[in-house]
Amino acid sequence: MNLLEVIGKISDFIWGPPLLILLVGGGIILTVTLGFFQVRYLPFILKETFGKMFKKPTGEGTITPFQAACSALASTVGAANIVGVPVAIALGGPGAIFWMWVVALLGQATKFSEIILGIKYREKNNLGEYVGGPIYYLKKGLKSPILGVMCSFFFMLEIIPSISAQSLSVCQTVETIGIPKIITAIVMASLVALVVYGGIKRIGQVTERLVPFMALIFIISTMIIIIMNISNLPHVFSLIFKGAFSPMAAIGGFGGSAIASTIRWGMARGLYSNEAGMGSAPIAHSAAITDHPVRQALWGVFEVIIDTLVICTMTALAILTTGIWEQVPADKAASMPALVFQNAFGHNLGGIIISISLLLFVLSTIIVITFYCEKMAESLFGLKFSKFIRLLCIISIIWGAVGSLESLFSILDLLLALVVIPNMIGIVLMRHEVKELKDEFFNDANFYPGAKIK
Template structure:
């Protein structure tokens, strides 16, 4: 069974799917006129500047909370383990292709979030529900595709969003601090239950506080390494760029391997095109779909261009990627090469934070997918309870079959979502044009108000 599932996983994450994901981002990039580049400064301002919510805005959580909830799910072990694997198998050039994937992925993430807000609905409790299943049903008139996405998402949440994460935490703590896995499992289960049983508002508050701290700890650690070793950066960057087009360093010297692993790990990390993050975006308080879409777009920039780059460049600088190490041990060894034991502990603590945040974010995704399939409060409560209990099981034992099945479900989520993005690209272009006109008027009004006050 493992061999069969492994073959299926390799197929669904093979070149056709990766080409579809990157191709969709490329198409949207040109259709939106490279919006992710020209509107990035404004998008970052929307995401991090305190702004009074318009009274007409509908939603459950703020722009910032929606962003951090999505980032909680995406900034995970992929930023530490996935990047290391990409460099080992694909070579240093894989980091470059992660950047390219992120560049086009920003346009994909923007489109996902815009459609999620535009086609969202209000459930029986007065809370917002949205995501691919809703824009496939209400926008594309293809409910069967929405149902497929929801099935894949609800199942994937238990693997990639739950057991894999809790197992990563327990394994890291046992290796570094000799903490028994069952102890970690109990603590994780209790913490997860306290957060997710409170619903999206509770999740939003926790991630708004939690995510900036965990990301800052890791990024600052990486920046300290770079500042202390400025002389190594030019050679590392040069190797990343040259290997991106030659594939000569590792991975058998095959250029296709470099591109494939760079793209695959980039997608794994920022989830652009998978359809998960727009579920959180749909809960945001916003007056226009385009406003929240720009905020969501910054998630890819932070996740891949910032956090993954810290990992990738540090690993290349340490030059230990061809010595037999892989995954978390490689990243840990690379940080330790520059910071001593402190570097290893930094990576371990980051894995704990990243994995737990992913667990919390994915709990919401799975819940919303399940809620789309079964509009029953009792069934939803049971789903939440089971999700919390599975955290403990994942911490003490992770079955390879679970990982592979979740991996397959994760890839299958992307297919109906990408169909929706391509089919509704005209709606995305129209809504974007409308909002950018409004944003321009708002900017002129702000300038006028400042001039009058002066």
């Protein structure tokens, strides 16, 4: 067994029960500590986010709250929203979707907490921009520079090969319609450079237009497919709720699943999809103009709703209502969305829609994680080094089309685990600071109209 195989086995183990326990357990602790705020205050949260997307904010910051949310969403809404959900269904059955919803509810508390801490401990850099993230709140709040450096360093290392992998997924898809991979990669690298060299303000301006557009294309397309198969919807919801609590027998291409497998794949899909606990969201949100950390953190709940409860659910319902999940074996699960779209809209149009969706999802992700990588480098080694890292990220887009990436994939998950572990430990240990700020906000009628006047 070579070194890469050993790393792969270690990574598979860590991303099994250990990290599921840490992320789900941490989400439960935070949800209880915060008094199930995501349920109690849901109408207010929706009013402050969906209802105030274009309202001019007050307070200090660099970009608007909506731009910050779109930047964070650009990172979380990626190719995995299209291909990750069918894999969860193939390996865990329809019941996996129920557990995906459960972990999304818990993830709202996690993302809410890390954004609050990100804004509380943010700083201004030499360019006058607000910067924040795990390294700042772990170093200044938890008084643990080691955890902060560990989180940022491994996050920076993980992003560069991740960009290459994202680039490859698009280049291979576009190559099927006759465009060489290197041409696609050069175009993508040029577009990303135009955006990221404009700084966080330009990133915010681009993502606030790109993210709603790409999300609408995908949501409307999947909605049409679901409506075309609306008669199957009651049966699908029955499968989701029954399958969540009972083992499912093999059907057609579906090989069957035990309850443990259903829970494992559903929770994993929810966790990986919305990135709650990974420390990425506070990097974007720390730049937002806001009058209170909690007000901006409400956008974290908004992100989980859009990413997991809307986009991932729409993907799942399109796959389940068409019955494609019963026809395609687990090892071909990633092809399910393309087959669903091609069956509904025809081979050419369906292929174009899914290709455009994938391209936009990946392009937006690369733009934002390049910014994340740059900010991690800045926090560790200073502004000059961060500019070098920015260039390296753009070059890695082209490397994704021409380089050999097989040896990188087994390392990516391990690096990401080394990011999640210190970040989640820090968030859970600092949960009482989060609770104090949450209580301060919801007990003040100036912030929350429903507060009791003492």
